[in-house]
Amino acid sequence: EVQLVESGGDLVQPGGSLRLSCAASGFTFTSYWMTWVRRAPGKGLEWVATIKEDGSEKYYVDSVKGRFTISRDNAKNSLYLQMNSLRAEDTAVYYCGSPRYGHWGQGTQVTVSS
C-alpha cells in the first residue's frame, strides 16, 4: 500500500523558515517524479514544486522561486521542501505526492503569522 506521510508544518513568523518532510513507502520511490502542492484557506489547490526521479530537474511555481527548494533523498525514500522567507500568503496545508498517479499524503499545516 502506498503511504506518504508529511511532517514539519508549524506556526512561523513572517520571514521565517520551515523544512517539510515527506516519508514514502509502498512503492518504488526512485521511479517517480514527486510534487508538493498546497491549499490555502478559501482558495483552490496550487502546485508548488516538482522534482525528477534522480533530482536532476526541479520546477517551481513563480511565487516561491528563490524562496523554496525541493529536494529528495532516494536512499531514505524521502522528499523535502525547504521554505525560506515565508509570507502570510504561504499559509496552507501542504501535500506531497504524485499528481500523475494520484498518490497523496494527508498534508501538513503551515501557518505564517506574527
Added chain:
Amino acid sequence: QAVLTQPSSLSASPGAPASLTCTLRSGDNVDSYDIYWYQQKPGSPPQYLLGFTSNSHKQRGSGVPSRFSGSKDASANAGILFISGLQSEDEADYYCLTWHNNAWVFGGGTKLTVL
C-alpha cells in the same frame, strides 16, 4: 488567460447527472495534453478520480465508482468529468490538472453542490 478554466460552481439534485468542464486556453490543443481529475472534500487530501492521456488512454483511480466517467471534447477544447446519479457524498470541490510548460497547472476548481 488561465491555462485551465473551470466553472466556479455547479448545483444539481440527487440522482441527476452532472457534467463538469475544464477548458484549455485558446492556442493549446486538449488532445496534446494529459488531463487529470481530482475531488477534494474539506479536511481531506485530494482524491484521484480519472486521467485522460494524450494518446487517448484512460485511467481510473482505485476505488472510484463507475458513475464517474469522462472524456476529452476536442470541439470545445475541454476535458469533461461526468457524474451519473449524483449522491450526497459527491458534494465536493473538483479540480482538473495538466502538465504544461514544465509546471503542473490546476484549474480553479468547481464547487459541486448536491441539493
